[in-house]
Amino acid sequence: MHESLIRLAHTIKFYIPLPDLLSPIADPIESLQMLLNKHSFTAISLDAAGLIALADLSTIAERTALAGDASWFDILILAPGIHRQQTASEINRGEYPTTGALTSGYVFRIENQATVAFLQRVGQPGCLTTVQVDGVAASGNTLSRCLGELSSMTDILALVLYSAGIIMTIIAIVIVGLIRDFWALGVLCMLITARLLNTFVIKRRAKLTWKGAPEPGKMGDLLVLLSQDRWVRIKGTVDDLKAVASGQWLRDQTMVESFITAFATLLVYVSAAIAANASGVGSLTMASLLLVSVALLGLSNACTRNVKMFGRTLRVSDRPKAYHRRLDMADELIKESGRNDWAIGMGLILPPTSSAGVKVTV
Secondary structure, eight states, X not given: OHHHHHHHHHHHHHHSOOOTTHHHHHOHHHHHHHHSOTXXXXXXXXXXXXXXXXXXOOHHHHHHHHHTSOOGXXXXXXXXXXXXXXXXXXXXXXXXXXXXXXXXXXXXXXXXXXXXXXXXXXXXXXXXXXXXXXXXXXXXXXXXXXXXXXXXXXXXXXXXXXHHHHHXXXXXXXXXXXXXXXXXXXXXXXXXXXXXXXXXXXXXXXXXXXXXXXXXXXXXXXEEEEGGGEEEEEEEEHHHHHHHHSSOSSOOOOHHHHHHHHHHHHHHHHHHHHGGXXXXXXXXXXXXXXXHHHHHHHHHHHHOOOEEETTEEEEEOSOOEEOSOHHHHHHHHHHHHTOOHHHHHTTSSOOOGGGTTOOOOO
């Protein structure tokens, strides 16, 4: 059938003069392969295109913190910084802010790095930002859970950008497959494998562990003092607040998990080393994929408004309220909560003269 169509095209061309554009129509796949072959773009030298994957960008780690976990769809997002995904636990830049419970008076620190990173992102200097923690009902439907992983970013634009990154990877694999550039295909497969291993480890580390004694139905209200005079108030049930503020987010890696992530890191470096063997088109495809994917993922992170973690959602519920002095903010919250022990413990106000011996916890 294939040969008959070609003979028919040549016969028509013999009797009726037609442009040479008719020949590629007989076999579009062959025409595409002729257009994009290993020797195309010979004037462009991209021998070091694989080094782009070694860039120490935190885009993937930020995505992990915003999602509160890793999704299996992430393995098709190939962007620089694959080997740094496990550093998502450092996304808070070492800050563990002082926090006071307006309902009980206790003062402590939030040590959940993803939560702190989100509060750093929404907080503004000299303003009080209110964040609501909502509980999310778990679904027993497998398809719904898979879609929930993909749509962990509630903003539609963020979801579209994230999905575009997945499509870009599939297109790149198809292109290098059509031109039979097995070096480039091998590099992409190694990067996907590295993503798969890191995703597997993140999923094991992001397990709901100790969160304190349950207090069902009880409402909580927290005030968080961040650096640069950023103040955030977190509201929700006590159990929901404990889920996002207490205990661990990502536990420490076990010995086996450390070996897995080390092997994934080596895969990224080896892929950069062998990428020089790819053809011009293959190198251009890999470089374009890495650059476009990191741009799409960065825009997706920027468009993300809510953060999901352990079945809860953190979202900004009110516009930031500006204050001339921090003391004004403290006085207003003291009147609203009906107690000042939390403010004394956080060092926002001075203790009464009669209780000058009370220690201030910061």
